[in-house]
Amino acid sequence: MNVTPTIDHIVWDWNGTIFGDSRALIDATIDAFAACGMAPITRADYQRHHMQPITEFYNRLVGRRLTDREQADLDRSFHEAYARHRARVTLTGDAAEALELWAGTGKTQSLLSMYPHERLLPLVHEAGIAHHFTRIDGTDGIEIVRKAPHLRRHLEHLGLPAERVLIVGDSVDDCVAARECGVHCVVYHAGEDALHAREHFAELDVPIVPSLREVLDRLSHDGDLLAVRALSPETPVVAAVPGE
Structure with missing residues (x-):
């Protein structure tokens, strides 16, 4: 893959993104x-x-x-x-392929979840994908209600410049965290099973993709994916209820 040099590292969300739950x-x-x-x-x-x-x-x-x-x-x-x-949940259909493709570029990736760390690790290892990640962080028992401070600590541990990091998640909270930490963001939307109505992302000005493979395809072939800069502080971040 001929990957654009804009992004050196992908931070993947777990629930609803890599893990199809x-x-x-x-x-x-x-x-x-x-x-x-x-x-x-x-x-x-x-x-x-x-x-x-x-x-x-x-x-x-x-x-x-x-x-x-x-x-x-x-x-x-x-x-x-x-x-x-x-018990019936598996990885998102193309998650393993997307992780393999990014690993093949020689660039790095990590996993960041709001799921408790001690419960997260066994699931990641059982799925056979732990080796892809330079770091895996779930929550550690300290109450965290927003992803932004969790992402900030994750980036500090990684020691990477925010402007060369992409977070791939499925929620408005992922977009808010990206904005506050100065990283790029792409939203994976699972269609009829997505957690958010698609309209919740209308004012957030982030790319939305229907598959994880498309994130990699567009990073490889379409610079427009990252033409949307890290969200500015003025960007609305409240998930509006469609129709209100």
């Missing part, structure tokens, strides 16, 4: 709301209202501010349901 996350949330006696929600409701932090997302789904007890019950029920749904 977006439908499992949605289904686990639907199950959690049912288990807690909340009004039923649909996949469209999830995508319409999805945002970080998750506590605010739950408030939006219900249409009111939940109590601490209600939030705790939903959190517990979600993790129980997600553990069931995760």
Whole structure:
């Protein structure tokens, strides 16, 4: 591959990007709301209202501010349901190919996730892809509700100039983190199973691709992918609810 020299390193997101669990996350949330006696929600409701932090997302789904007890019950029920749904989850269809292609360029890549680190590592090793990453970071038990500070620490450990780094993720929070840390960003959108409605990205001015392989194809052949600079501080970052 004749890869543009603009990018030396890719930071991959895990949930919903490399690990194809977006439908499992949605289904686990639907199950959690049912288990807690909340009004039923649909996949469209999830995508319409999805945002970080998750506590605010739950408030939006219900249409009111939940109590601490209600939030705790939903959190517990979600993790129980997600553990069931995760059993059927595999890597995103072309994730292994994309990782191999980038490794073949001689450039580097790492993994950054909001998933707890001690749970993340076994999943990555079981998937047989850990060898591709120069660093793997999940969260470490300290409450982190936004990805930006997590990404900042990740970049500090890597010691790479931000302007030569690309983050590939599937959420508005990935875009916000990219903006705050000065790195490039590409959004992978999984179509009908995506966590966000596509309209959430309309004001963020980042490239959106339907596959991970396309990230590599466009880095190789189309400089326009990175013609969108790292997001400026003036860029809106709130995930608007489509239609509001």
